[in-house]
Amino acid sequence: MSDKESHDDLEDYQKIMEQAGDKLPKPTGWKLLVAVPKAHSKTDGGIYKPDEAMHVEEVGTIIGLIVQMGDLAYKDEKKFPSGSWCDIGDFIMMRSYSGTRFKVENQEFRLINDDTVEAVVDDPRGVVKVI
Numbered sequence: 026m027s028d029k030e031s032h033d034d035l036e037d038y039q040k041i042m043e044q045a046g047d048k049l050p051k052p053t054g055w056k057l058l059v060a061v062p063k064a065h066s067k068t069d070g071g072i073y074k075p076d077e078a079m080h081v082e083e084v085g086t087i088i089g090l091i092v093q094m095g096d097l098a099y100k101d102e103k104k105f106p107s108g109s110w111c112d113i114g115d116f117i118m119m120r121s122y123s124g125t126r127f128k129v130e131n132q133e134f135r136l137i138n139d140d141t142v143e144a145v146v147d148d149p150r151g152v153v154k155v156i
Contacts (some may be wrong), residue, residue, distance in 0.1 A: 044130045052095040052136055059089035059117070059124065061133040062149070088149045089135065091115045098139040110142045118144040121154055 052058045091113050099109035111117050119142060124135035146152055 044132065048129045049092070049134070050127075050136070052093050052098070054095045054097045055099075055101075055139045056095040056136045057091055057098055057111075057139055057142070058093040059119070059135045059137055060092050061086055061089055061126075061135060063132075087118050087121055087154045088146065088152055089117055089119055089137075091117055092134070094139075104140065110139070111145050116146040116149040117142045118146055118152070 049058065091111050094113060099105045119135075119137055123141050124137035126133060126135055128134070
C-alpha cells in the first residue's frame with residue numbers, strides 16, 4: 026500500500042461522518058456504532074482484486090472506527106472496573122463478522138456490544154485478518 030493510499034484511508038473516515046450525517050442510527054444501551062473500512066481494489070503488488078474478494082475482505086474485517094456509543098456502553102462497573110476500553114474516534118480490533126451489519130450512503134457500519142472490542146489500534150493501516 027502506498028503512502029498516498031494510507032493517508033487517503035485515514036481521511037476517508039472523516040468523510041464517512043459528513044456523508045452519513047443524520048442518517049446514522051444512534052446506538053442504544055451497551056452498543057457501539059463502528060464504521061468498517063473499505064477494501065482496497067488492488068493488492069500491494071498492484072493486482073486488481075475481484076469484487077467478490079473485496080466483499081469478503083470487507084465483511085470479514087477485524088478493524089473498525091468507533092463512531093458513537095450507546096448510553097450504557099462501559100457503564101457496568103463490575104464488568105468494566107477500569108472504565109471504558111475505547112473512545113469515540115479510536116480504531117479498534119474486533120472479531121470477524123461480529124455485530125449487526127448495515128450500510129448508509131454505501132458505507133458499511135456495524136453495531137457491536139461494548140465487550141466485543143478486543144484491542145485499540147493506534148494505526149490500522151496494514152492490520153488485516155489472517156486467512
